[in-house]
Amino acid sequence: MVSRRFIGVEPSLIRRYFEVVSYGKDVIDLTIGQPFFEPPREVIEEYVRVLKSGGHRYGPNAGLFELRDAICRMYVEDWGLNYDPRFECTIVCGASEGILCSLLAVVEEGDRVLVPDPGYVQYRYAVKIVGGKPTFYHLKFERGFQPDIEELKNLASKFRPKAIILNSPCNPTSTIIRSEVLKAICDIAVDYGMTIISDEVYDRIVYNGYKHISPAKYAYDNTIIVNSFSKAFAMAGFRVGFVLAPKHLMNAIYLAHCYNTNCAGKPEQYAAIKAIEVRKTFLSRIIEWYEERRSIVLNILGKLKDRFIPPEGAFYIFLRVDDIFDSSIKFVDSLIEKVKVACVPGKAFGEYADKFVRISFSTDIKSLKEGLSRIVSFVENI
Ligand SMILES: Cc1ncc(COP(=O)(O)O)c(C=O)c1O
Numbered sequence: 001m002v003s004r005r006f007i008g009v010e011p012s013l014i015r016r017y018f019e020v021v022s023y024g025k026d027v028i029d030l031t032i033g034q035p036f037f038e039p040p041r042e043v044i045e046e047y048v049r050v051l052k053s054g055g056h057r058y059g060p061n062a063g064l065f066e067l068r069d070a071i072c073r074m075y076v077e078d079w080g081l082n083y084d085p086r087f088e089c090t091i092v093c094g095a096s097e098g099i100l101c102s103l104l105a106v107v108e109e110g111d112r113v114l115v116p117d118p119g120y121v122q123y124r125y126a127v128k129i130v131g132g133k134p135t136f137y138h139l140k141f142e143r144g145f146q147p148d149i150e151e152l153k154n155l156a157s158k159f160r161p162k163a164i165i166l167n168s169p170c171n172p173t174s175t176i177i178r179s180e181v182l183k184a185i186c187d188i189a190v191d192y193g194m195t196i197i198s199d200e201v202y203d204r205i206v207y208n209g210y211k212h213i214s215p216a217k218y219a220y221d222n223t224i225i226v227n228s229f230s231k232a233f234a235m236a237g238f239r240v241g242f243v244l245a246p247k248h249l250m251n252a253i254y255l256a257h258c259y260n261t262n263c264a265g266k267p268e269q270y271a272a273i274k275a276i277e278v279r280k281t282f283l284s285r286i287i288e289w290y291e292e293r294r295s296i297v298l299n300i301l302g303k304l305k306d307r308f309i310p311p312e313g314a315f316y317i318f319l320r321v322d323d324i325f326d327s328s329i330k331f332v333d334s335l336i337e338k339v340k341v342a343c344v345p346g347k348a349f350g351e352y353a354d355k356f357v358r359i360s361f362s363t364d365i366k367s368l369k370e371g372l373s374r375i376v377s378f379v380e381n382i
Pocket of ligand 1 (some may be wrong): 033093094095096097120167170171199201227228229230236240241
């Protein structure tokens, strides 16, 4: 008998559509949740160098000290946040492992955890797997996908949740939580003793003067930051991520990681140090690439502009389609069948999210233009 914790846990719908695209050769793929470009050249060179010179051995459980130190120095310099590399940083195998270890560290059997809907697929299932109960707060289109403070206050006082998961910039909505909203959420977390698990994997991909702010700025003692090299540095396959948290939270996260994966790979950790070293020039280049794609999207989807909020960060359009089909899966299946373009049904991101589909613009410009034009004609001719 498998554990009851897996009742209702399902494979990600995103993967199902990823497979449709892999097998259906002439389908334009706008499902992609990872960067379209290569990692920095220095990263690959360092990976190969380390692999050839002893990199096949185990490293320390918490991760290489040199990498933890580089991350903590980067956080002071770029975000003004201070963490001690000895006790307040653990290197994990991608943000995915960081999220699971953070939940394992704070959630006890039956505890409520506030999870966004729409929200990244892993959250609600990871909460269930650690024995918690996902309790949804809604990011409504009419509110620009901003969390509703009144709703959060009500949920906090009714259920006394152990933790809240935040994700800004957000997958799938591509919006950024406004600083005053973030501050109010942090106040609720402090008042009710909730831990904030802040998934910041898109922190570097922001547009038009929007700014990423970590909740650690307003509620340092309550916040666990989870981040990785997957999105900003196109290193998704390297599986290197990190968790930053004050010492009183970090010890349990560290132990969860030790008895889960032991340690992250060594060559990829040295490669991550290189990514940090070259970040300034590399990140300004990728933002230009994303901005170019974002303007193409806004231009081609102009006729559908009432159906989405222009991306503030990340690289997705979350298009409202509930007046066209009563399910996002039907929309995407029909889109693939009629015009051979694949995107991800909102259903993958929650129940409210079922009103939308997620279109990724992290792809080559030719496919992007053709794919978007086909979506516009599909919607207009339905
Ligand atoms: C919001 C969000 N968090 C976490 C992850 C997983 O990141 P990683 O590759 O670092 O495990 C993703 C990947 O798509 C994501 O979109």
